[in-house]
Amino acid sequence: MNTNRVRTALTALVLAGSGVLVTGPSADAGPGTGPGTGPGTGPGAGPGTGPAATAAATPLQELVPQPVQIQPHPDITFTLTQTAKIQIATDTARKPAELLASILRPSTGYDLQITDSVTGDGVVLLNNADPKVGNEGYQLDVTPKQVIIRANAAAGHFNGIASLRQLLPPKAEAKTKQPGPWTVPGASILDYPRYQHRGAMLDVARHFFTPDQVKRYIDQIAAFKINYFHLHLSDDQGWRLEIKSWPELTKIGGSTEVGGRKGNLFYTQDQYKDLVAYAQNRGITVIPEFDMPGHTNAALASYAELNCDGKKRPLYTGTDVGFSSLCISKDVTYKFIEDVVKEVSAITPGPYFHIGGDEALSTPDADFVKFMNRVLPIVKKYGKVTTGWHEFIKTTTDTAPIPQFWGTETSDANVAAAAKRGNKVLMSPANRIYLDMKYNKNTKLGQDWAGLVEVKTAYGWNPGAYLSGVGEASIRGVEAPLWTETIKTSADIEYMAFPRLPVAAELGWSTAATHSWDKFAPRLGAQAPRWKVQGINYYASTQVPWKK
Ligand code: IFG
Secondary structure: OOHHHHHHHHHHHHHHHHOOOOEOOOOOOOOOOOOOOOOOOOOOOOOOOOOOOOOOOOHHHOOOOOOOEEEEEEEEEEEEOOOOEEEEOOHHHHHHHHHHHHHHHHHHOOOOOEEOOOOOOEEEEEOOOOHHHOOOOEEEEEOOOEEEEEOOOHHHHHHHHHHHHHHOOHHHHOOOOOOOOEEEEEEEEEEOOOOOEEEEEEEOOOOOOOHHHHHHHHHHHHOOOOOEEEEEOEOOOOEOEOOOOOOHHHHOOOOEOOOOOEOOOOEOHHHHHHHHHHHHOOOOEEEEEEEEOOOOHHHHHHOHHHOOOOOOOOOOOOOOOOOOOOOOOOHHHHHHHHHHHHHHHHOOOOOEEEEEOOOOOOOOHHHHHHHHHHHHHHHHHOOOEEEEEHHHHHHOOOOOOEEEEOOOOOOOHHHHHHHHHOOOEEEOOHHHHOOOEOOOOOOOOOEOOOOOOOHHHHHOOOHHHOOOOOOHHHEEEEEEEEOOOOOOOHHHHHHHHOOHHHHHHHHHHOOHHHOOHHHHHHHHHOOHHHHHHHOOOOOOOOOOOOOO
16 A cells, blocks of 8 residues: 555544544645545545556546545445436425436436435435535535435535536536446545635627527536626627617617627527526526616617717627716616616526626716716615626725726725725636636737736636735625627637636635645646536646646
8 A cells, every 4th residue: 555545544544533524635635746646546446456656636636626625535436326316305405406417317328316215326415514514515425325415505515516526527527328437436525615706707798699608608607616697788789688668778789799790689588587597506696787887888879868968879889998878967867777677686586786887987987976876776776785896886885785896906995995894895806817818919819908817827816815905804706707899609708718717716615725726727627528528618728737
């Protein structure tokens, strides 16, 4: 038995007695022994396989995001079999169970019936997790006959399932029947997120994406424990959601996009409700954004009365910013906003409404403050908490609104003042985590106004110590926006989002103590086989050791 295995076995013995689990990176990896050099605990390596100085990494060393605690049990391997069932102890686990079934049925060809009798082989979803994992955490225990995922709410089960998926062979993600065996390495995992908000934003205003294209991205972000999906639904180039009381917003404002393509480039309210439900069934809450008072040309092109001079603006299909503003002095502006907030809030179960507020360069500052003072109460009236690009936060002392920081500096007096008052800050620094930033000067897609953002740059920061005066306790989480001035297809989305969206997921979920590029890069690289099975068009950065 090689020294690592002895250490692991001894650790297991000691731990079994004390019940204390190993914290930090997967125990069997140990310091400096990333995948490829770990002990002989690779899948199927089982006991007695002797020293394996160069054994392949086990899936336990390849999880992204890194869990809080992993205790390997190298002597145990679970195998999912034809007769396995997905067993739920409470109905709150049904949606997670249905998600797992929808993923594993096509690839294994197994029935994987969902039952509420908790006995026998298969995956068991229980609801008595250690309170310290909260609602989003979980405990995952692998035994020879069962994988048991304990959680205190559906969110925890969704997150445990995301980890289980990464412990199964990559072909478990296939849409067609694959040969087994469907093994899971023995382990006990206890896990919970560092921050409550791990988000992805998709701009469907510059270029419109069909519901199916949006669902594809939702599937992809769910695999990394992302729990908020921010839809940028209006801008200068397009209004993308039907508002029944203002039908021209989509008839005119939803008829084109950057580059001038024409069509019904918007979601009906039924389609939006379907997207919201689709996200919810993956543990993801949708946050709708209607950008205001700037970035509003599509609305100004749809209704003459929304313009101060009473004249409709022409539709805009370029990519400039900052040239538009709602008419701050007119009452009809606030009637319009109230109707939008009312209709959208009624079909948005999530607690947040994003009012944008960025780049209001054509709105005098005093008017911007006046505008926000009239709009923030409207959002509250319809039961939502305001979130917005960080510029708006200077207009209120209310500590509930959430400023989303998108700057390229590491200090902002208004955001720091808000944090001091008690506001929580959502971190989206453009020169770190804007997914539309080019990776390097050769990247065809994207922009570079915030700089070039290779994978290591996207990873190389600590959200809890990034903005001066905004410490760990003031951070709500991390969100990765993808603006689509230059992005038109799902392949374009995937090229820019992978691998940097999983980077954002790691920064939002894993402890600061596990932040290490040398340990993260191999885990990120180990996702490649899975992405190939899923057909994800990822950017194979030369900074990452991609697993074959
Ligand atoms: N800034 C604008 C976006 C988009 C972006 C592209 C924000 C908050 C540049 N506002 O980012 O509309 O154009 O990188």
